[in-house]
Amino acid sequence: MNRIGQGFDVHPLMDNRILVLGGVAIPFDKGLEGDTDGDVLTHAYMDAILGALAIGDIGTFFHANDPEVQGARSLELLKIVAAMMVDKGYHIVSADMTVVAQRPKLAPFVPVMRQNLSQASGCPGDALSVKATTTDHLGAIGREEGILALATVLLSVTPPNLC
Numbered sequence: 001m002n003r004i005g006q007g008f009d010v011h012p013l014m015d016n017r018i019l020v021l022g023g024v025a026i027p028f029d030k031g032l033e034g035d036t037d038g039d040v041l042t043h044a045y046m047d048a049i050l051g052a053l054a055i056g057d058i059g060t061f062f063h064a065n066d067p068e069v070q071g072a073r074s075l076e077l078l079k080i081v082a083a084m085m086v087d088k089g090y091h092i093v094s095a096d097m098t099v100v101a102q103r104p105k106l107a108p109f110v111p112v113m114r115q116n117l118s119q120a121s122g123c124p125g126d127a128l129s130v131k132a133t134t135t136d137h138l139g140a141i142g143r144e145e146g147i148l149a150l151a152t153v154l155l156s157v158t159p160p161n162l163c
Contacts, residue, residue, distance in 0.1 A: 001156070001157050002093070002154060002155065002156050002157075003052040003053065003054070003090070003154070003155045003156075004052055004152065004153070004154055004155075005047075005048040005049055005050065005051035005052025005053070005152070005153050005155070006047075006048050006051060006150070006151065006152050007043070007044035007045055007046065007047030007048030007049075007050075007051060007149075007150065007151040007152075007153075008044055008047065008148070008149070008150050008151075009040040009041075009043035009044040009047065009148065009149050010040060010141075010146055010147070010148035010149075011032040011033050011034050011038050011040050011146055011147065012032070012033050012145055012146040013030040013031070013032060013033070013144060013145060013146055013147065014030060014031065014032070014033045015029075015030055016031075017030065017031025017032065017033065017038065018031045018037070019031040019032060019104070020032070020037040020038060020039045020073075020074070021039060021040070021041045021042075021099055021106065021109070021113060021147070021149075022039065022041045022042060022099075022109070022110075022112070022113025022114070022116050022117055022130060023039065023042060023073070023074070023075040023112075023113065023116035023117070023120070024109045024112050024113050024116065026104060026106070026109055027104070028103070028104045030144075032146070032147060035064040035069055035070055035071075035072075036062075036069060036070075036071065036072045036073070036074050036077065037071070037072070037073055037074050038074075039073075039074035039075070040099070040147055040148060040149040041097060041099050041113065041117075041130070041149040041151075042074035042075060042077070042078050042117065042120075043058055043074060043149070044097065044149040044150055044151040045078065045095065045097060045117060045121070045149075045151040045153070046058045046074075046077060046078050046081045047151070048095070048151040048152055048153040049081050049082070049085055049092070049121070049153055049155070050081060050084075052090075052153050052154075052155045053084070053085060053088055053090065053155070055084070055088075058077070058081075061080070061081070061084075062077055075116055075117075075120045076120075078117070078120040078121055079120050079121075081121075082120065082121045082122050085155065086122070086158070089157055089158055090155040090156065090157060090158060091122065091155065091156060091158045092121060092122065092123035092127070092128075092153055092154070092155055093127065093154040093155065093156045094123075094127045094128075094153070094154045095117070095121070095123050095127065095128045095129065095151065095152070095153045095154075096128075096129045096131075096151070096152045096153075097117075097128075097129065097130045097131070097149060097150065097151040097152075098130075098131045098132070098133060098149065098150045098151075099130070099131070099132045099133075099147065099148075099149045100132075100133055100134065100135060100141050100147065100148045100149070100150075101132065101134065101141065101147040101148075102134050102135060102137060102141055102142050102143070102144050103144055105132075106132035107132055110130050110131075110132060113130045114128055114129075114130050117130065123153075
């Protein structure tokens, strides 16, 4: 049996924060606000996996008021979500993600983002896509007020001889 999930996350940009996307610290003059490292790409991916499993979203499992969530690396939370997926008998067949940011230019960082997300989730690297785009200066993202990410995953039941 296959299941499809989608994820979406957006955070405002703020001063005096490190910008983290896909587990990569990206040189920029602002970072994303959040209880964790603010990594919208990893958050959208986690939500897509949890949605495909039909068990909730990241807020269901990682509460903002939980001291362990405060300042947490989102890649570490993704590992927990991936373990939940495996426990439910599924694996990722394909994952497709898009980051929408006016700046900074993200293309140079995409290969490392893909590697980080693949390793943390168990999705084969050749089945995981990360793309970056802008809004051509339209809206809040175009005015550099925030960054958003979208993710879609296809899960399949893990045959007994895998994992």
